[in-house]
Amino acid sequence: MSDxxxxxxxxxxxxxxxxxxPQPGAQPPAGANVNINVDEKTLLILLHVTTVLGPVGLVAxxxxxxxxxxxxxxxxxxxxxxxxxxxxxxxxxxxxxVLTFVFIGVxxxxxxxxxxxxxxxxxxxxxxxxxxFKYPLTIPILGRVMQQAGMCAKCGYNLAGVTxxxxxxxxxxxxxxx
Numbered sequence: 001m002s003d004x005x006x007x008x009x010x011x012x013x014x015x016x017x018x019x020x021x022p023q024p025g026a027q028p029p030a031g032a033n034v035n036i037n038v039d040e041k042t043l044l045i046l047l048h049v050t051t052v053l054g055p056v057g058l059v060a061x062x063x064x065x066x067x068x069x070x071x072x073x074x075x076x077x078x079x080x081x082x083x084x085x086x087x088x089x090x091x092x093x094x095x096x097x098v099l100t101f102v103f104i105g106v107x108x109x110x111x112x113x114x115x116x117x118x119x120x121x122x123x124x125x126x127x128x129x130x131x132x133f134k135y136p137l138t139i140p141i142l143g144r145v146m147q148q149a150g151m152c153a154k155c156g157y158n159l160a161g162v163t164x165x166x167x168x169x170x171x172x173x174x175x176x177x178x
Contacts, residue, residue, distance in 0.1 A: 040072055040074055040075060041127065041128060041130060043064060043068060043072075043075055044074060044075065044078045044127035044128075044130075045124045045127045045128055046060075046064065047061060047064055047065065047075070047078050047079055047082045047127070048078070048082055048119075048120055048123035048124040048127050048133070049120060049124055050064075050082065050086075051082065051085065051086055051089070051116055051119065051120045051123075052116070052117075052120055057086070058086055061079065061082055061083060061086065062083070064079065065079030065080075065082075065083065074130070074132075077132055078123075078127060078132060080142045081123075081132060081133065081134075081135060081138075082123065082135075083141075083142060084135070084138045084139065084140060084141050084142050085119055085123075085135040085138050087139070087141050088135075088137065088138045088139045088141070089112055089115070089116055091139065092108065092112040092115075092137075093109060093112055095108060096108035096109035096112055097109070115136070115137060118136075119133075119135050119136070123135065159174060162174065
């Protein structure tokens with residue numbers, strides 16, 4: 001019986017939303033945005049998957065993000081995170097190409113490719129749950145995405161409704177800009 005309840009609670013957009021409001025003491029998963037509908041989740045996943053398409057993916061990312069960022073805070077936050085990641089990958093690829101002249105660039109390029117595949121998989125998986133993935137080794141070119149999305153910059157915990165000056169998950173002080 002509990003398996004049936006768990007199965008229905010985790011499927012679809014309604015699984016992420018509780019019509020009776022949050023249960024006392026219950027916290028959403030770290031970085032979860034419980035107000036995301038199915039169409040937004042599809043776009044969020046698509047934003048993360050565009051990374052594998054190279055330059056075409058960058059154009060697709062920009063089109064989706066620029067046309068939808070004002071309509072959805074989640075799309076804005078995910079778009080910034082993916083764009084930061086893609087721009088960081090471009091910089092790392094460029095460094096790898098330059099370093100090929102001293103024969104270590106090939107290893108840098110392979111490492112960047114592995115990072116890109118890992119980022120796409122993890123970003124899409126988190127987006128399917130309505131969570132924002134904190135990409136590793138990303139240069140924050142477009143600002144601090146996690147803090148702007150109302151999440152802890154260190155652990156990604158959703159800070160919505162937190163009244164204290166520290167993250168309840170990891171104890172990191174909360175910036176007054178959040």
